[in-house]
Amino acid sequence: MFYREAGQFKSTYQSDQAIFPIAQDRWFMALVLVVAYVAIPMAADEYWFQAVLIPFYVLALAAIGLNILTGYAGQVSLGTGAFMAVGAYATYKLSTAFPELNIVIVFLMSGMIAAAVGMIFGLPSLRIKGFYLAVATLAAQFFILWVFNKVEWFFNYSPSGTITAPPRELFGYLVTGPRAEPIARYYVVLTFLVVFALAAKNMARGHIGRAWMAIRDMDIAAEIIGIRPLHTKLLAFGVSSFYCGVAGALYIFCWLGSAETEAFDILNISFPVLFMIIIGGLGSVLGSILGAAFITLLPIFLTNAPPAIGIHLGTELQKNIEEIIFGVMIIFFLIVEPAGFNRLWQITKEKMRMWPFPY
Amino acid sequence: MEVLNTFFVAPFLDMADSPIFLLEVVIGGLMAGVMYSLVALGFVLIYKASGVFNYAQGAMVLFAALTLVGLMEHHVPLFLAIILTMMVMVGVAFLIERYMLRKLVNQAQIILFMACIGLNFVFEGAGQIAWGSNVKKLDVGIPENAFEVGGVLLDTFDLWAAVIAATMVAVLAVFFQKTSIGRALRAVADDHQAALSVGIPLRTIWVIVWSVSGFVALVAGIMWGGKAGVQFSLVLIALKALPVLILGGFESVPGAIIGGLLIGVFEKVSEVYWGPAFGGAIEGWFGYMAALVFLMFRPQGLFGEKIIERV
Numbered sequence: 001m002f003y004r005e006a007g008q009f010k011s012t013y014q015s016d017q018a019i020f021p022i023a024q025d026r027w028f029m030a031l032v033l034v035v036a037y038v039a040i041p042m043a044a045d046e047y048w049f050q051a052v053l054i055p056f057y058v059l060a061l062a063a064i065g066l067n068i069l070t071g072y073a074g075q076v077s078l079g080t081g082a083f084m085a086v087g088a089y090a091t092y093k094l095s096t097a098f099p100e101l102n103i104v105i106v107f108l109m110s111g112m113i114a115a116a117v118g119m120i121f122g123l124p125s126l127r128i129k130g131f132y133l134a135v136a137t138l139a140a141q142f143f144i145l146w147v148f149n150k151v152e153w154f155f156n157y158s159p160s161g162t163i164t165a166p167p168r169e170l171f172g173y174l175v176t177g178p179r180a181e182p183i184a185r186y187y188v189v190l191t192f193l194v195v196f197a198l199a200a201k202n203m204a205r206g207h208i209g210r211a212w213m214a215i216r217d218m219d220i221a222a223e224i225i226g227i228r229p230l231h232t233k234l235l236a237f238g239v240s241s242f243y244c245g246v247a248g249a250l251y252i253f254c255w256l257g258s259a260e261t262e263a264f265d266i267l268n269i270s271f272p273v274l275f276m277i278i279i280g281g282l283g284s285v286l287g288s289i290l291g292a293a294f295i296t297l298l299p300i301f302l303t304n305a306p307p308a309i310g311i312h313l314g315t316e317l318q319k320n321i322e323e324i325i326f327g328v329m330i331i332f333f334l335i336v337e338p339a340g341f342n343r344l345w346q347i348t349k350e351k352m353r354m355w356p357f358p359y
Numbered sequence: 360m361e362v363l364n365t366f367f368v369a370p371f372l373d374m375a376d377s378p379i380f381l382l383e384v385v386i387g388g389l390m391a392g393v394m395y396s397l398v399a400l401g402f403v404l405i406y407k408a409s410g411v412f413n414y415a416q417g418a419m420v421l422f423a424a425l426t427l428v429g430l431m432e433h434h435v436p437l438f439l440a441i442i443l444t445m446m447v448m449v450g451v452a453f454l455i456e457r458y459m460l461r462k463l464v465n466q467a468q469i470i471l472f473m474a475c476i477g478l479n480f481v482f483e484g485a486g487q488i489a490w491g492s493n494v495k496k497l498d499v500g501i502p503e504n505a506f507e508v509g510g511v512l513l514d515t516f517d518l519w520a521a522v523i524a525a526t527m528v529a530v531l532a533v534f535f536q537k538t539s540i541g542r543a544l545r546a547v548a549d550d551h552q553a554a555l556s557v558g559i560p561l562r563t564i565w566v567i568v569w570s571v572s573g574f575v576a577l578v579a580g581i582m583w584g585g586k587a588g589v590q591f592s593l594v595l596i597a598l599k600a601l602p603v604l605i606l607g608g609f610e611s612v613p614g615a616i617i618g619g620l621l622i623g624v625f626e627k628v629s630e631v632y633w634g635p636a637f638g639g640a641i642e643g644w645f646g647y648m649a650a651l652v653f654l655m656f657r658p659q660g661l662f663g664e665k666i667i668e669r670v
Contacts, residue, residue, distance in 0.1 A: 076469060128654050129666070131412050131468070135605045138598070139651045142644035150637075221670045266598070271476060278473045320484040327480030334474045335462040 003352040049182035060292035065243025071283035073236035074216025079137035081269035082144035087245025103168040114245020122237025164258035281342025290341040370632035390517035392623020397579035398600035399615040401572040408568040417597025418482035424580030429490035448573030497584035602646035608660030
């Protein structure tokens with residue numbers, strides 16, 4: 001009744017091709033942005049910023065990156081952690097080498113470096129496909145993290161082997177490092193997520209995205225109709241790694257503050273981010289964000305729920321039970337809706353269009 | 360020039376210097392390779408029969424080993440404990456088929472892969488709740504001493520591992536080639552629908568194949584647990600088995616064995632001769648890099664089915 005296109009006439013090509021063609025969608029997006037930019041910062045306290053919101057946004061950005069590669073271009077990658085590490089270490093090196101440089105520019109430059117590395121490790125994708133490629137990307141994961149562990153130049157010869165985010169300002173506010181206010185870091189991460197999500201959405205619905213999807217569906221057929229696999233696959237690896245690199249930079253600079261290569265481990269990053277896009281929905285920007293929300297919030301919920309209803313288990317037992325529930329939930333969601341949250345959202349929209357007269 | 364020397368000349372000079380030591384390193388690598396093969400076998404069995412890339416194989420190894428050790432701690436004799444563990448693994452296979460695989464028929468491979476990672480979490484958690492998470496010693500009565508043959512040191516335990524692996528491969532080969540269940544398994548691997556249409560019960564086959572890979576996991580768990588103690592890090596040997604898989608080919612039992620041996624030798628030789636030049640600890644990625652380079656020339660692995668693509 002409220003959600004339908006009827007009566008919304010499009011008189012120009014521009015309005016027909018708009019990113020949100022229906023007015024209700026535009027209002028809804030505006031509402032989401034208002035909530036994210038105004039309501040949440042007013043309501044949230046430090047715990048929420050640090051433990052829930054900032055990790056959620058950072059991982060959502062990484063998930064969008066991986067979804068470009070895996071969901072749109074069809075190249076399964078388990079090397080997300082490594083590409084994020086490249087972004088993080090590049091940011092560290094650049095911002096300590098050029099302290100005067102604006103931190104946003106540093107982030108973007110690190111993304112570029114990550115993109116270059118990603119394209120190098122994307123080269124095998126022209127020969128190797130499917131799970132063989134997925135396992136091959138693990139080579140990137142282990143090799144890159146090993147390099148960052150071994151070569152002391154990357155962490156400025158610090159004896160502990162960690163990289164620590166130096167304090168950097170943006171518009172006069174401290175946005176990185178341990179002394180930055182959580183709310184300032186929140187706004188930086190959120191803005192990056194919004195801009196990058198919008199860019200991803202636009203790429204995906206343009207000719208680039210169509211080329212990626214053609215390659216995903218059948219690369220030989222795509223090649224025959226004139227899509228160059230080399231360019232398209234490497235572009236997907238590059239763009240995806242750019243997103244992951246920026247996410248990795250934010251991960252260290254705006255969330256953890258300091259970290260070792262452990263933080264980019266396959267179990268800490270690569271698998272969870274892959275979960276996010278599968279649970280959220282392959283080939284969907286919205287799905288990446290919803291999936292990231294689910295995967296970051298579920299463990300927090302599982303940790304806090306038993307004490308909240310008065311069940312106190314030992315830490316060890318609780319940790320194991322959490323693991324089991326997490327695994328079961330993932331299998332459950334895959335069985336119930338293998339196409340992910342994005343599909344659920346589409347079904348909801350379809351239902352709203354019919355409501356209250358379903359036929 | 361010095362770089363060239365450390366990477367391309369010095370290691371080979373070292374090798375030529377003491378061939379006995381080289382032989383020892385190679386044998387050590389082969390023995391490590393046998394252990395990788397044991398894990399990789401479980402992957403291959405399941406992939407062959409159902410097209411599922413079972414990431415949970417590492418957790419199954421841990422789970423089986425934990426169950427065995429837990430039973431033995433309750434003073435169950437070894438032989439009985441092994442039988443009981445096998446029964447547990449059959450039960451697990453049944454549950455997996457009933458509650459997971461059956462509902463995910465016809466889904467994309469990546470969905471099944473993800474479900475297996477979820478299964479991995481369940482195994483890890485369940486095994487540790489049931490049997491605790493301390494490092495446990497597993498003693499199956501294999502002596503652990505070394506002896507010398509022609510100047511080369513050999514470990515009895517490693518030899519036993521090799522013998523057991525060889526026996527298992529032989530048994531599996533007979534099982535696959537000669538028994539009617541084995542033929543049914545190969546038929547299912549070839550084409551699900553065709554197999555169904557000639558009356559092969561798909562679900563039973565899946566239970567059987569997951570049980571068999573549960574047995575393989577148990578054997579791998581006994582060998583790894585006997586060597587390094589039963590502990591959480593057994594899960595991570597799944598990551599060790601992956602380069603073996605892509606090198607040997609996902610669908611090939613001989614591939615898993617030969618791939619395992621190759622990766623084992625590569626890793627040991629590179630660690631000993633090139634490790635210092637790289638600054639050590641290259642075992643973690645060297646197998647992957649070797650497999651990656653190899654795949655560039657043969658994208659389906661050593662023995663994988665030739666990839667034929669049609670539009």
